Amino acid sequence: MTEPQTVFYRQSDSDPAALAGSEIAVLGYGNLGRSVALNLRDSGLPVRVGNIDDAYRQRATDDGFAVLDLADAVDGADVVYLLLPDEVLPAVFGEQLAPRFGVGTAVCFASGYVLAYELVKPAADLDVLLLAPRMLGEEVRRAYVDGSGFLSYVSVEQDSTGRGRERMLGLASAIGSLQRGAIGLSAEQEATLDLFIEQSVGPYLGVAFQTAFRLGVEAGLPPEALVCELYMSGEMSRTISTMATAGFFESVRWHGLVAMYGGFLGTMGMDGEAMERHFREVLEQIRSGGFARKLQEEEAQGYPVLELIDAVTATDNPLTAAEQRVRAALGDPDGGPGGAPLTGGA
Structure with missing residues (x-):
């Protein structure tokens, strides 16, 4: 075909x-x-x-x-x-x-x-x-x-x-x-693509960051250094930018031998089959309309999940506290303003 x-x-x-x-x-x-x-x-x-x-x-x-x-x-x-x-x-x-x-x-x-x-x-x-x-x-x-x-x-x-x-x-x-x-x-392709990436790759990254932060702190690593290593230094975003300019696999060669070797071992140790099963389930929910129906039900109930999201993302957590200490000591990573972004508008 x-x-x-x-x-x-x-x-x-x-x-x-x-x-x-x-x-x-x-x-x-x-x-x-x-x-x-x-x-x-x-x-x-x-x-x-x-x-x-x-x-x-x-x-x-x-x-x-x-x-x-x-x-x-x-x-x-x-x-x-x-x-x-x-x-x-x-x-x-x-x-x-x-x-x-x-x-x-x-x-x-x-x-x-x-x-x-x-x-x-x-x-x-x-x-x-x-x-x-x-x-x-x-x-x-x-x-x-x-x-x-x-x-x-x-x-x-x-x-x-x-x-x-x-x-x-x-x-x-x-x-x-x-x-x-x-x-x-x-429109159908755009909606499917947008929902699929934000419900599959996005959550995996979020969980990975939080888990790495928690385990790193348990191992005695400074929380401020952990948030910098994960995203505040800009190295991670630069790595993703390199994927766009050089190519996904070619960007691997931009790293040193130790990073390439360690990253390869870590990749081989992941349960890729479980990830694929989960991603397929996410995609099926999107394509079947299951997610859209669930969102409509949530809306009819007044979005109760927002309270849970607010609780999970509350600022009184160790990760956010570490970010704030870095900003207080070194300023914002990009020199831009902190605080809530101006979004919405209707």
Whole structure:
């Protein structure tokens, strides 16, 4: 069976005039929404922002945007870019936005989740696009400003006007993504990929870090040195960056002999079959819709799991205390601000 060919898009694939004369509405002014709105405006497009009455709305006003309620921002817009949280979007889409879309409006989603699980059902007279940046919100702005660009996943899920592809690529270009490139993925593929990696690889890394920290402390290693070795020094993130630039296996050769030998022995000692079984179970839950149903049940109960997450991630634990001592003594690793990130926005 021949594998489907992956489609890549670059700047040369977009038409600079694709969005000429279009009014753009960006709904949601969290980290990603702010970066997208600023990038679109700097690309010469007229942008309005839709947001609820909160601190993000004030920030959008301070940034010089016309800010409206979510539904009002949709009125008259040719392109609507939805940057609202997945858990919020279904209710907002059906109750507030759907009645206000004009015929032929391009409705662009930043995540494939609600489309993949049919939590929203756009009307047949809309262009339905996916433009999912694979970069943290603030980095989307930085990559636009310095011209490096960032990867995105893109697709045309519904093309009512015959201009869906050119509008999708025009939008990807205007936010700065095509300076780096985009990969064609359907909404279902994007949602599956995103959920699979964050529910498989992510938890393994989290458990590995916590276990190594706990055992290292038990062995008499300084907790401050442990958090530095694990992630605060930047060596680990640099190692992952090297995988991206040199290649996954080639990056192994960038380490010394002792590191290569020890890492190889450690890899051979892991129970790879158990990991594979677990990953397959995770993937099956995602593809069958089991995870989405579980999340909807959680929402109906008021998200009781959030209390458990808050308890697990509370700041009064040895790992966080060690981080704080390192920051107090040496400052933040990247020179950036500490504290909670500015996220969300609706």
